[in-house]
Amino acid sequence: MRSFRRITEPTVEPLTLEQAKAHLRLRTDDQDARVLDAIKASRDAIEEITGRALLTQEWALRLDAVDVRRDGAIELVRPPVQAVLAVMLSAPGAAPVAIAGADYVLDDDAEPGRLVWGDGKYATALGAFAARPAALRITTRNGYGDAAAAVPPGLVQACYQLMATFFLHREDGIVLPVSQALEAAPAPVRELLESYRVGGLA
8 A cells, every 4th residue: 555645844835925916916915815825725736736746845655565575666756856854664563664875765867756775785674574564654855946946937837827716716715626726727727737747748
């Protein structure tokens, strides 16, 4: 079984409040909270649709029943992957083991990025798990960078469009589902996001 979740959020968004308000042609501050919600909703939607991480954040990937006797690479989630922060193995009846950074490398040339075991070195560290199913947890730092300027311009433009959609369709604190926001977006935006989808045209 493979599961993953975000464990830290970005500290910035692709759009500032001022940029979003200018796009929406808002001149008062009474809707600022609603605009900020729409900015975050647009970034979340783009990340969900494309399978990417726009700005620096951390993710945890868990794989159950890992066969540690088999060499190979593990496909990571939410590219681009900046770094592998930790790799932990656990199994019933054995204390968790932290795998040393020297025993694996990040292949960030691949899409969406892979953890590659280094020259079989991991086998020594995983001796206690060699004959039993193990759960592997990989923590990564993901995203194009710490600042909005690092995000590809096309995705920033998509963020403007989806932000406006979320802003215009938000009622009584209810955020429009991603599928409906995408349906309401212009066709070029949908095509652009498809081109950035992991495994898509980009």
